Amino acid sequence: MSKATRTDTQSPAPRVADSHDLIRVHGARVNNLKDVSVELPKRRLTVFTGVSGSGKSSLVFDTIAAESQRLINETYSAFVQGFMATPARPEVDVLEGLTTAIIVDQQRMGANPRSTVGTATDANAMLRILFSRLGQPHIGPPSAFAFNVPSVRASGAITVERGAKKAVKATYTRTGGMCIRCEGRGTVSDIDLTQLYDDSKSIAEGAFTIPGWKSDSFWTVRLYAESGFLDPDKPIREYTEKEMHDFLHREPSKVKVEGVNLTYEGLIPKIQKSFLAKDKEALQPHIRAFVERAVTFTTCPECDGTRLGEAARSSKIKGISIADACAMQISDLADWVRGLDEPSPGASSGRHSTVAPLLAALRQILDSFVEIGLGYLSLDRPSGTLSGGEAQRVKMIRHLGSALTDVTYVFDEPTIGLHPHDIQRMNDLLLRLRDKGNTVLVVEHKPEVIAIADHIVDLGPGAGTEGGTVCFEGTVEGLRAGGTLTGRHLDDRAALKETVRKPADWLEIRGATANNLRNVDVDIPLGVLCVVTGVAGSGKSSLVHGSIPADAGVVAVDQSPIRGSRRSSPATYTGLLDPIRKAFAKANGVKPALFSANSEGACPTCNGAGVVYTDLAMMADVASTCEECEGKRFQASVLEYRLGGRDISEVLAMPVAEAEEFFGAGEARTPAAQRILARLIDVGLGYLTLGQPLTTLSGGERQRLKLATLPQPSAGGTPRAEKGGVYVLDEPTTGLHLADVRQLLGLLDRLVDSGKSVIVIEHHQAVMAHADWIIDLGPGAGHDGGRIVFEGTPADLVAARSTLTGEHLAAYIGC
Structure with missing residues (x-):
C-alpha cells in the first residue's frame, strides 16, 4: 500500500512517544490475511470495512483480540492456566501496544432453560x-x-454416634424461590404415552415404539420383560393399577436378569434421563424427531x-x-x-x-x-430466544456503566437488527465508550457507522483468496476519494422503482395477537416482493413467523443454526459433495466412498475429522491438528487420486468462486457441481471454502446458504397453489457489503419473476426502496408497537412520511 493512501490520525511526535498510542500489527497471516500491517490509533473509534470474507474478522477477532486474551491468560498461575483453554499464538510477526480486549459479538446466548x-x-x-x-x-x-x-x-436433625457418646447435630435449612413443580423452568413436560408403546400389545409382542428399543436389547426391552414386576405376555392395556405404576413410575430398584445385577425404573423417568436430559440439538435426527413427537411442554400450572x-x-x-x-x-x-x-x-x-x-x-x-x-x-x-443482534446489545449493558478505561472493545456489526432510527442511538453508545478513554474496534458495513469513524481500515479487494490485504487506511473523506470498492459504494442510494408489480393474490391475516400484536388485521400481497419493517421490537417477526397460516406453503429462510455435526460443511449441506465424489471416482476408476472423509477414505487416526480431540475431563476438549493426515482428513492413498490435477483435500480447500471455474471446464468439468456452486455465488458466498465447518458461519451466511439450497424456481405458476411458493427471509442483508446488496436484490427479483412470493423482514433502505409493497409496524417497540402503521407502495410511504420508516426512507433516497 502506498503512503499516499494512508492518513495519519496522530499528531506529529517522537517515535518513542507515538508508539504508546498505537496498536501495531505487522505481518498478520491468519486465515486469508496476506502479511497485513496496520497501525491503529488507541482511544479512537476504528471501523473495519470490506466485502464479506475479505479478512475483517481474521484481523480484528482472530488476531488482535485473540492475542490480547491469550496474553491475559498467561498472567495467571500455571495451576489456573491448567483449567483454561490454551489457544496458539496468532500467526503474526509483531503485535504491540495491546490492551485488554472485551469482545461483544453476535453469538447467541446459551439456550439453558434457566437463563433469562x-x-x-x-x-x-x-x-x-x-x-x-x-x-x-x-x-x-x-x-x-x-x-x-x-x-x-x-431440614431436621441427625444423630451422630462416636463410641459410647451420642450427639445431635442439626442440619441447616436453605430456602430458595424455586417452584417445586417445574423446578424453576416455568414449564412442565408431558410425555405422550402413545408414542412410547402400543398398549394393545404385550412387551413380548413388541409393544415398545421407542427408537433403538429392540426385542433383544438387554438394557431396555429384556430388562422390563424379565424384571419380575410385569407380565411380559399380557397386553399393556390389561395391566392392573399396581402393574401400571411399576411399569411407568416405579422408583429405581435392583433386579437380576440372567444373573446380572441391573437397575429397574419406571418408563417415564427412564425416558426423561435417556432423552430429555440431553441437548435436543445434539441428538441424532431420528431421536430428535421422536422427542419432538413424544414430548410437549406446557406452562407450569403451579x-x-x-x-x-x-x-x-x-x-x-x-x-x-x-x-x-x-x-x-x-x-x-x-x-x-x-x-x-x-x-x-x-x-x-x-x-x-x-x-x-x-x-x-x-x-x-x-x-x-x-x-x-x-x-x-x-x-x-x-x-435463548434473543436474536444475535439482541444478544450482542444485552452483552453491551454490562460495559456501559463500567469504570474501566483504556480497554479495547471489539464489536461485530453492532447495528444488526436495528432500524435506521435506532442506528444513531448505537452510534452514540460507541462514541461514549470511546470518549471514556477506550479503544473501540468495529467490524461494520453500514455507512451510518462508517461515517462516525476516526479511523478506517478497508480490506479486500475481494473475498477469500482475493482478499486479505489492506486497500485503504485513513479517514472517511480519504475512503470516499480512495477508489476502493467500499469507497465507491459508500454513498450509494437506491432509487424507488418506476413501476411496481401487482399482487397475484392476498394472504389474509385476521386478529393476530402473537406476543405484542394488537389484534392485527392485514393482507399480505402474493406474487410480489413485500418488505415488512419497523423498529426493533415492533412485532415484525411476530406477524410474519407467528401469524401466517401453516397451510400457506411458507418456506422460512432464517439465520438460525444449521443442524449438523462439526464435520458439516457447505459441500455436505448443499449436496455438492455427491457429484464431486462421483467425478473423482469416474476419473480414477474407484469407488465414490473413498472420497468421503466420513466413510472409507477417512484418515484412521482422526476418523476424518482433521483434528484430534483430547478429553480433559472437567475441562473443555482440546483440538489439535491430526499429525497423520496434517488436517487433510483423508488417507494418504486417497490423496494420490486426482481430478484436473487436484486431490480431494485441495478441492475442498477451494473457495466457491474458484471451484465454480474448476468444475466448469476441462477434465474436471462437472455440470451438476457447477450448478450448485453458481447458486452459492448468486447469494454472495463465493468466498467460502467448500470444506469450511458450518459452525464458523455467521447468521447472515447461514441464511444465504439455506437460500442457495432452495429448489430452483420454475417459471410461471400461481404462487398460492404452488407448494412452498412463499419465501420468508429474515434480514438477508445481514453481513453483506454495500456492493453485494444489489446482487441480493437481483436474486429476490428472479425469485418473484419466477412465480414465487417473497416476504422480507428488513431494515435496509435499499431493500425497502426496491419493494413492491411495504408493511410498516410500530409506532414503537413492545407495548408501544404491535400495530400496522402503513401499508402500500414505497412511493406512498415516502410521500406520506407518516412513520419513522417513511422519514428515514425519504432521507435515504434524497427526497
Missing part, C-alpha cells in the same frame, strides 16, 4: 436484594426470590410460568411481586423503580436506608436497556 435476560445481566440479582429488603411480607434473604435455588435443601414458589410470589412492593416486575416491559419497570424513592408501607426505615445505592444502580442498568433500544424486552425473557 435478567440472569444474563445483574438486573435479577439486584431485584432479589431489593425485594428481600422492601418486600412485604418479609420472607428471607435474596435467595428466597431466586428461581434457580431449591426451596428446601435439608407457578403460572413465573418459575417462582408461592412464598416468593406473595412478597410485594407497592402491590408488585418480583414475578410481576420481571414480566414487565423493561421501560415500564424502569419507571416503576424510579417511583421507589420513599419507603413502602410497613417497610422498616433501617432496611430502606440501605437500598438507596442499590436503587440507583438498578435504575442505571434498566435505563441502559432502554437507551440501547431493548426497552421492549422483559427480564423473564429466555435468553
Whole structure:
C-alpha cells in the first residue's frame, strides 16, 4: 500500500512517544490475511470495512483480540492456566501496544432453560436484594426470590454416634424461590404415552415404539420383560393399577436378569434421563424427531410460568411481586423503580436506608436497556430466544456503566437488527465508550457507522483468496476519494422503482395477537416482493413467523443454526459433495466412498475429522491438528487420486468462486457441481471454502446458504397453489457489503419473476426502496408497537412520511 493512501490520525511526535498510542500489527497471516500491517490509533473509534470474507474478522477477532486474551491468560498461575483453554499464538510477526480486549459479538446466548435476560445481566440479582429488603411480607434473604435455588435443601436433625457418646447435630435449612413443580423452568413436560408403546400389545409382542428399543436389547426391552414386576405376555392395556405404576413410575430398584445385577425404573423417568436430559440439538435426527413427537411442554400450572414458589410470589412492593416486575416491559419497570424513592408501607426505615445505592444502580442498568433500544424486552425473557443482534446489545449493558478505561472493545456489526432510527442511538453508545478513554474496534458495513469513524481500515479487494490485504487506511473523506470498492459504494442510494408489480393474490391475516400484536388485521400481497419493517421490537417477526397460516406453503429462510455435526460443511449441506465424489471416482476408476472423509477414505487416526480431540475431563476438549493426515482428513492413498490435477483435500480447500471455474471446464468439468456452486455465488458466498465447518458461519451466511439450497424456481405458476411458493427471509442483508446488496436484490427479483412470493423482514433502505409493497409496524417497540402503521407502495410511504420508516426512507433516497 502506498503512503499516499494512508492518513495519519496522530499528531506529529517522537517515535518513542507515538508508539504508546498505537496498536501495531505487522505481518498478520491468519486465515486469508496476506502479511497485513496496520497501525491503529488507541482511544479512537476504528471501523473495519470490506466485502464479506475479505479478512475483517481474521484481523480484528482472530488476531488482535485473540492475542490480547491469550496474553491475559498467561498472567495467571500455571495451576489456573491448567483449567483454561490454551489457544496458539496468532500467526503474526509483531503485535504491540495491546490492551485488554472485551469482545461483544453476535453469538447467541446459551439456550439453558434457566437463563433469562435478567440472569444474563445483574438486573435479577439486584431485584432479589431489593425485594428481600422492601418486600412485604418479609420472607428471607435474596435467595428466597431466586428461581434457580431449591426451596428446601435439608431440614431436621441427625444423630451422630462416636463410641459410647451420642450427639445431635442439626442440619441447616436453605430456602430458595424455586417452584417445586417445574423446578424453576416455568414449564412442565408431558410425555405422550402413545408414542412410547402400543398398549394393545404385550412387551413380548413388541409393544415398545421407542427408537433403538429392540426385542433383544438387554438394557431396555429384556430388562422390563424379565424384571419380575410385569407380565411380559399380557397386553399393556390389561395391566392392573399396581402393574401400571411399576411399569411407568416405579422408583429405581435392583433386579437380576440372567444373573446380572441391573437397575429397574419406571418408563417415564427412564425416558426423561435417556432423552430429555440431553441437548435436543445434539441428538441424532431420528431421536430428535421422536422427542419432538413424544414430548410437549406446557406452562407450569403451579407457578403460572413465573418459575417462582408461592412464598416468593406473595412478597410485594407497592402491590408488585418480583414475578410481576420481571414480566414487565423493561421501560415500564424502569419507571416503576424510579417511583421507589420513599419507603413502602410497613417497610422498616433501617432496611430502606440501605437500598438507596442499590436503587440507583438498578435504575442505571434498566435505563441502559432502554437507551440501547431493548426497552421492549422483559427480564423473564429466555435468553435463548434473543436474536444475535439482541444478544450482542444485552452483552453491551454490562460495559456501559463500567469504570474501566483504556480497554479495547471489539464489536461485530453492532447495528444488526436495528432500524435506521435506532442506528444513531448505537452510534452514540460507541462514541461514549470511546470518549471514556477506550479503544473501540468495529467490524461494520453500514455507512451510518462508517461515517462516525476516526479511523478506517478497508480490506479486500475481494473475498477469500482475493482478499486479505489492506486497500485503504485513513479517514472517511480519504475512503470516499480512495477508489476502493467500499469507497465507491459508500454513498450509494437506491432509487424507488418506476413501476411496481401487482399482487397475484392476498394472504389474509385476521386478529393476530402473537406476543405484542394488537389484534392485527392485514393482507399480505402474493406474487410480489413485500418488505415488512419497523423498529426493533415492533412485532415484525411476530406477524410474519407467528401469524401466517401453516397451510400457506411458507418456506422460512432464517439465520438460525444449521443442524449438523462439526464435520458439516457447505459441500455436505448443499449436496455438492455427491457429484464431486462421483467425478473423482469416474476419473480414477474407484469407488465414490473413498472420497468421503466420513466413510472409507477417512484418515484412521482422526476418523476424518482433521483434528484430534483430547478429553480433559472437567475441562473443555482440546483440538489439535491430526499429525497423520496434517488436517487433510483423508488417507494418504486417497490423496494420490486426482481430478484436473487436484486431490480431494485441495478441492475442498477451494473457495466457491474458484471451484465454480474448476468444475466448469476441462477434465474436471462437472455440470451438476457447477450448478450448485453458481447458486452459492448468486447469494454472495463465493468466498467460502467448500470444506469450511458450518459452525464458523455467521447468521447472515447461514441464511444465504439455506437460500442457495432452495429448489430452483420454475417459471410461471400461481404462487398460492404452488407448494412452498412463499419465501420468508429474515434480514438477508445481514453481513453483506454495500456492493453485494444489489446482487441480493437481483436474486429476490428472479425469485418473484419466477412465480414465487417473497416476504422480507428488513431494515435496509435499499431493500425497502426496491419493494413492491411495504408493511410498516410500530409506532414503537413492545407495548408501544404491535400495530400496522402503513401499508402500500414505497412511493406512498415516502410521500406520506407518516412513520419513522417513511422519514428515514425519504432521507435515504434524497427526497
